[in-house]
Amino acid sequence: MNKFLSFLGLSLMLSAAMAQSSTVTFNLNMSNETVSDGGVYLGGGVIGGPTAHEMTDPDGDGIYSVSISLANGTTGNYTFLNGNCPDWSCKENIAGLPCADPGNYNDRILPDINGDVTISTCFAQCSEDGSCSAPPALSNVTFQVDMGQYAGTFGTVNLNGGFNGWCGSCAEMTDDDGDNIYEITVEGLSGSIEYKFTLDGWTAQEEFAGGEPCTLTTGEFTNRFYAVDGDVTLDAVCWNMCTLCNAEPVPGCTDATACNYNADATEDDGSCVYGEGPNAGFTVMDALCHDGMGAVMLDSATVDIAGATFSVGGMAIENGMMEIAAGTHMLVATGADGCSNETEFTVNAPEELVIEVTLVSQDSGAGDGQASAEVSGGTPDYVVVWTNMTGIEVSPDSLASGLYTAIATDANGCTASASLTMTVDGIEDVLSLEGAVFPVPVVDQLNIRLATPLLGDATVDVRDMQGRLVATLAMRTAQQHIVIDAASWEAGVYSVQISTEGARASWSFVK
Known part of the structure; x- marks a missing residue:
């Protein structure tokens, strides 16, 4: 009896423990990546170290998966790694993307776990359905640093970043002309990158306080930051600075959240302006025909707003009106202070006007052939006119052999046409x-x-x-x-x- 009660108690405890945890399955699309021989791993944050859980792809479809048990109520951070790298150098880079947590090493954020769940995404992307966008084009970036004002001694200048695993001395920069400007070109870069300049490997390195216009702070680390968008030669910045050595300060608004942010400004002059742009009043005119143009018209009060500009798709609205194709667009109203306001609108268009003609009966030789037309799309009501080869209007109920065209016109004046050839009954069809x-x-x-x-x-x-x-x-x-x-x-x-x-x-x- 005691044994039975002990067994029953143990079973209840196990059941309770199982009910307090959930199975979380991670599916990772690696189709854009060259998978490391060291494997693919789930780790970081509440998951564990860089090789906490190896992910596998048994069917070879490029989707790597792993299922783990987590206590209900678990939340926090996690990340994926392409390779076995104890120093986290092969961790995915999602810096600047909406799924990154900049306060925790730009890791992903795990949703609150309260039941079995499957998380599907793409390596280095924020996909929520497991699909991957086309990989960005790879670019060549030339990095330059001016060591002319550095007071210490050094042997080599090195470039370290996420793209080379913060390797220390592996990327040595050169100064071929002896002007104290060291440079190196790195091929095959894309997306957002973090990096810094170091001396003699990691003997000395740039130290930023955080908040500088050229830096990004991730957790406890502050590095230089750049969004790669094509081949580029970066400015020869001064060691541990965002500007050129001895450069004159460029006054302006340095707050990227301000309406009048100046990306070229190196010294904030207190001119930042915050707020919303003007509210634009406008009327949308739909397109009359399927492939026609609609229009957006600003009301007179909007046109009279002093110093304001209005645009759609980067094109300025001139004289208060713009012709525009059917679809969903964004009207941007920008005030004289640089603050802008966006309003989405849609230009509709009718379905394509289509006319289909049918041979009802052949000509017996007496000009008594018959044809019919069926019209769809466009805007009812329709008018259908039949013409012969000479353009003369004819009745579709008394057609001799020959070519005929039916032209449909809808209520908006849109037209469509179709032709058929009337044949004489008894003569072999063409x-x-x-x-x-x-x-x-x-x-x-x-x-x-x-x-x-x-x-x-x-x-x-x-x-x-x-x-x-x-x-x-x-x-x-x-x-x-x-x-x-x-x-x-x-x-x-x-x-x-x-x-x-x-x-x-x-x-x-x-x-």
């Missing part, structure tokens, strides 16, 4: 060639591209609305594309037909 004409409207050249190469020689005829032959050309077997000079044609509606011995295609277009 195959239809698939293809397209472009651009529309035509300016100087008419392009015709068939879906497949021709199986035989063909004739190309272009006619105006009166049925007059404007141009005729030949296409050869296996040809698929032809360009016709249209510069001399007058503005109007035209039709073009390609005919082979057993196939035909026709289109209408506007110049």
